[in-house]
Amino acid sequence: MRVEPPITNDTARFQVCAQRQRKVPVLEPGQEQLFRSLWCLDIPIVVEGLHHTMQGSWSPEAIVRTHGAQTVTMFKSGGKASEKLSVARFFREFTKTDADRGYAVKLKDWPPSTSFERDFKQNYNAFMQSVPMPSYARDNGVRNLIAHYAVPPHPFKSLKPDVGPKVYIATPDTPREGSTRLHIDVTCAVNILAWCASEDPNLPAAEWLVFEPKDLEELRRYLRSKQNPDEPPRDPIHSQQIYVTEAMAAELHTRGIRPYQITQRLGDAVFIPAGAAHQVSNVQACIKVACDFLSVEGVVESAKVSADFRREKMPEVLPFETVLWDAWSSLACHAEHMEGRPRSVALTRAQRKNKRQRETPRAQEDYGRRKQLRRASSDTTAMTGYRCPATDCTARHRRFPTLVGVFTHM
Incomplete structure (x- = not known):
């Protein structure tokens, strides 16, 4: 699948720096056209300066205050057993020094469900x-x-994949084992550094290593040569047990593999393309929040990783074919809607009068009561005959009454 990028004046310059010098493009919020032109190239992108605008309470004190009693799993470095404990106790360990603790700790994929x-x-x-x-x-x-995944009506449970956001909390990677070891995600992802111990946006907080999708086969061959022959064979990337050291990166360079090196600071958002193997090592204690998404530009690589997961008998985290089918159905409907939409014309006097009457408080209250009655009656109706909620699309049958995504933009 080839997606033609919307070329901008800066596209060629960023492309040369990324592909020849392995310099990751650094953008500012709002440069979406430039982002689209670069995202087609399967390269990571950094958007900086989000700490100026990002709201919310992301500090350890704020999280303890609101979720201190919640139970989580704390992972420890050095192969030590994980431990279940409260959020408050985890942050007591989190704020200790490495010398007092004796190991690095982290909390990943929290909360573990869609909550x-x-x-x-x-x-x-x-x-x-x-x-x-x-x-x-x-x-x-x-x-x-x-976003176009079909959502069933209440009380039926949605099967929409859990793509986040998720919180990742880790102390500095003093043992150099990797705060997040080498792995590949099925989808694209964005990771925002919301808090760090120094709270200084000029200081490095985390170091990323990102490999291009085209280098995966050679990367696998190299990593397999490092595996213990007595261990059972497994995919060296999907196992998430390997951290690429500086010495290993130098050896990979001789094989023609040059990963992107990213220094993430407070307020930086790192965009990772689908199919790009990557790892993270924290320089200081960090709290990050991340979510996954699937774009047209990453469909081909997502399909490859999804097939890898099946071959390795790993849990299916994304119903890939279902997502594509619902997206196609949703976008096709939207395209038909836009093509058949009549051009706007001035309202007549009677139409203006009716519009004013519908906008009165009493009319709005009546509309709300009727809507609640319709919803109550629909909950007791069998799951048959549901149709698309768009008013100009009532003649077309849909699997569910709501298609999220496009219809929120209509």
Whole structure:
């Protein structure tokens, strides 16, 4: 699948710096056209300066105050066993020095279910308002194919994949084992550094190593040569047990593999293309928030990783074919709607009068009561005959009454 990028004046310059010098493009919020022109190239992108606008309470004290009693799993470095404990106790360990603790600690993929929006409502809204390139990264972004996933009516449970946001909290990677070891995500991802120990946006907080999708096969061959022959064979990347050291990176360079090196600072958002193997090592204690998304530019690589997961008998985190089908159905409907939409004309006197009457407080209250009655009656109706909620699309049958994403933009 080839997506033609919208070329800008800066596209060629950033492309040369990225592909020849391995210098990652650094953009500012709002440069979405430039982002689109570079995102087609399967290269990571950094958007800086979000600490100036990002709201929400992301400090350890704020998280303890609101979720201190919640139980989480703390992971320890050095192969030590993980431990279940409260959030408050985790942050007591988190704020200790490495010498006092004796190991690095981290909390990943928290919360483990789709409860971030419900349990962290303020921070969820702050993240969605601040995340750059919203048409890609938001849960209702028109270019996020997952946003078009069909949602059933209450009380039926939605099967929409859990793509975040998730919180990642880790101390400095003093043992150099990797705060997040080498792995590949099925989808694209964006990771925002919301808090760091220094609270200084000029100091490095985390070091990333990102490999291009085209280098995966040679990277796998190299990593397999480093595996213990007595261990059972497994994919060296999907196992998430390897951290690429500086010495290993130098050896990979002799094989023609040059990963992107990214220094993430407070307020930086790192965009990772689908199919790009990557790892993270914290320079200081950090709290990050991340979410996944699926864009047209990453569909081919996402399909490859999804097939890898099946081959390795790993859990299916994304119903890839279903997401594509719902996105196609949603976008096709939207295209038909736009093509058949009549041009706007001036309202007649009678139409203006009716419009004013509908906008009165009493008319709005009546409309709300009728809407509640319709919803109550629909909950007791069998799951048959549901149709698309768009008023000009009532003749077309749909699997569910709501298609999120495009319809929120209509």
